[in-house]
Amino acid sequence: MKKDFTILYPAHENIYVNVTNRCPFNCTFCLRQSMDSVYGNEKSLWLTKEPSVEEVIDAFKQRDISSYKEIVFCGFGEPTERLYDIFEICDYLKQNYDKPIRINTNGMANLIWNKDTTKDFKNRIDIVSVSLNHPDKNKYQKLVRSKFGIKTHEAMLEFVKEVKKYVSKVVLTTVDTTLSKEEEKLCQKICDELQVEYRIRPYEE
Ligand code: SF4
Known part of the structure; x- marks a missing residue:
């Protein structure tokens, strides 16, 4: 185990924000x-404690982010576990930097918070990237082992349908090499119906 943990880390020309290790899933491929x-990244993404909103903002103040393309909430956990802290951080970021803000999520915000959270994404998050993982709800649940059970797949798609009203871009992703071409076609169909982008991404992204 690496000694120090990291809040901000660079990847793919973007700056990533690691705010939690909590997650309602236990994906087989995590x-x-x-x-x-x-x-x-030199430092661990395992957090010895979750950074406060102020600590995250301080981490931004200490770093020159002008060369990065996007700010991305994505770490070793599901960022929407801290959705309202993230919104506070986004309010600061929007006031101080002219950078698109993305969140990489499993789409569980509404189940985690037991309410419709999607309106609050407006003017804070620009891009929502949701892991679709599999077109079939049973196979999906076998892969992600969600604590919310079999309703998870449908809830994730419902979240996508709602959040796309409030952000400029929603992308659904699957990992290359994990699905057959037929299954990828079904994923594309789901995305077409929801009118969102479908992206097949490499494993470690
Ligand atoms: S949703 Fe992400 S962090 Fe959570 S178990 Fe799955 S891969 Fe890991």
């Missing part, structure tokens, strides 16, 4: 099962 970090 990188956390075998790694302390990703993208050659």
